[in-house]
Amino acid sequence: MQPNCHDERPDRLEEACAVFGVYAPGEDVARLTCFGLQALQHRGQESAGIAVGDGDTILIHKGLGLVDQVFDEEALAHLKGAIAIGHTRYSTAGGGDWKEAQPHVSAIDDEPIALAHNGTLVDTAPQRVWLANEGIQLYGYTDSEVAARTISVDTRRAGHIRAGIRLMMQQLHGAYAITLATPSALYAFRDPNGIRPLSLGELPRGRGWVVASETCGLDAVGATFVREIEPGEIVKISSAGLECEQGVKPGLRSSCIFEYVYFARPDSRLDGELVYNARRRMGEILASEAPAEADIVLGVPDSGIPPALGYASASGIPYCDGIVKNRYVGRTFIQPTQEMRQMGIRIKLNPLPSVIRGKRLVVIDDSIVRGNTSKQLVTLLRDAGAVEVHLRIVSPEVLWPCFYGIDTDTCDQLISANKSVAEVANYVGCDSLAFISLEGLHNAIRSEHGGFCDACFSGNYPVEIPELLRRKSGMPSLRSV
Ligand code: SF4
Known part of the structure; x- marks a missing residue:
């Protein structure tokens, strides 16, 4: 490999x-x-x-x-x-x-x-x-x-x-x-x-x-x-x-379990559950777990939209389309420098100042991995006139690498593996930050079979990870846990 x-x-x-x-x-x-x-x-x-x-x-x-x-x-x-x-x-x-x-x-x-x-x-x-x-x-x-x-x-x-x-x-x-x-x-x-x-x-x-x-x-x-x-x-x-x-x-x-959060298309069914419905429920659960005082709810397109609708209906805070996505930029757009990365998000996501200006926002996104994208997004929203940005994430903190076909960083590059929620909020520059609980995420999915891998949140790997790979990824040795 x-x-x-x-x-x-x-x-x-x-x-x-x-x-x-x-x-x-x-x-x-x-x-x-x-x-x-x-x-x-x-x-x-x-x-x-x-x-x-x-x-x-x-x-x-x-x-x-x-x-x-x-x-x-x-x-x-x-x-x-x-x-x-x-x-x-x-x-x-x-x-x-x-x-x-x-x-x-x-x-x-x-x-x-x-x-x-x-x-x-x-x-x-x-x-x-x-x-x-x-x-x-x-x-x-x-x-x-x-x-x-x-x-x-x-x-x-x-x-x-x-x-x-x-x-x-x-x-x-x-x-x-x-x-x-x-x-x-x-x-x-x-x-x-x-x-x-x-x-x-x-x-x-x-x-x-x-x-x-x-x-x-x-x-x-x-x-x-x-x-x-x-x-x-x-x-x-x-x-x-x-x-x-x-x-x-x-x-x-x-x-x-991350297929339900982000990877799969919302119109796909996995284990009998429509992904769109699971995402809406994630937003509803997040609203009860992490309420916020705000004027409008925004979703980061595309995967943040269904949970934003769920959050809005459960909280009573109106949902607005406030971030426009450029659909013609591939997800594999390679950004070799920090400056280019900063521009990269502007090409992909553009806030609507007429919706955002003077408002306190709840912003729903699917995950935080390194934190750089969230930081840039918060900056964009503030530049567009947001007075408060409350970030709500429909996955728990990503603490562990994935070895099952998903591209993840080593532990030292996963921001939540190295910082508390308050420190991540500070890094990202938002007014408040909360992640859905692992239990809340499980409760949002009504699959026919149950039984999920949630290793990137829990560290419980269903297929054993060899010692060498654990070490390369910065995970504790099995002998020391
Ligand atoms: S660790 Fe498990 S839940 Fe996380 S992305 Fe990989 S397969 Fe999915």
Whole structure:
């Protein structure tokens, strides 16, 4: 694993990819995948790719940039087949180079396979050694390549790709929602804790099957939600139909709770809960936990808007649109200097002085990671004439790094890991600051299954973090806690 340079990291937790897959003979599967990826674009903007199985081989097109920058009519015209998988990437492991763009293509003997991965495998170093001992040369740094190569070796050994995937699931640990295409079949599988989301849908009139990181990807292609892929489950879709099996024993269900706060689109359903509804409830709970004397409530677009509406309705303070977001600036905008970073937020968010001037504001945002963005935002709001800024955050304090597919800093760069709430408020320059409680966040989500990963707030990691990684991230050694 080779994380990005810290200086290039944005000041918030960033998504770590979307996966998509479709099995639909006779349909334009590449175009359907393109639509699905556009719906999932918020989960990664560094690269996009589609691989198609045409019965004989795998065809691939991928590149750096947004989906509509990578794919045009000509590219789609070359991708004809019955099966497609797609991927949008935000790099957490490996670099942001073209060669790290997914789907990753490799082979099992003469049969090509393509693999798309959302998540992070927590420790691939021993597996790299194992692969080297098997005579496998890795070409990149990504954990996704390690997964693909492991499946290849295991399939050769087991004689069947499903058995190969089962073996890989026993060998590799961490977070993964994976779609895999062979020339004639689509596979989708998910880690035993179900950390990253993956849903199954069906196209109308039995035209085929779709899998997507979020249900908004199913909606985009007109597919009906069928169910989530279960933790540890392998789904195979081919001319034989849908075949499901438990690949590995499920662990403690640990859906990423931050998906509800920020990563997922508000129109997606996770574990049966509409993300928008959960966000509104977070705002309502925050209003009861952390009331404020103010004239208006503002939400920081986009993820702060639903909780701001919830906060306003629970508190009786009117909601106003007071911050305009520029939708054409990618989240991966790299800001090499502090001055450029300061300008970066002005390009993305612009306050409306006519709404804000002379007002006491409650401002709802999703999280505080390093604190720089919040500091700049408060400055912008004061410059626009706010007389008081009361910051309310719909996630608890981020105290621990994420190792499951989300780009986070080391402990020393997480502001709340090093400062009290009062010190953070002072740094940010707001009049008051409060975070939702962890209990409040859990209570806001009415999922069918329950069972969340909340490690970045609690330090309770559902998949053990190896000692070396803990040390690199500035976490206390397991031996000392
Ligand atoms: S550590 Fe945080 S961001 Fe990472 S999977 Fe768990 S809840 Fe999600």
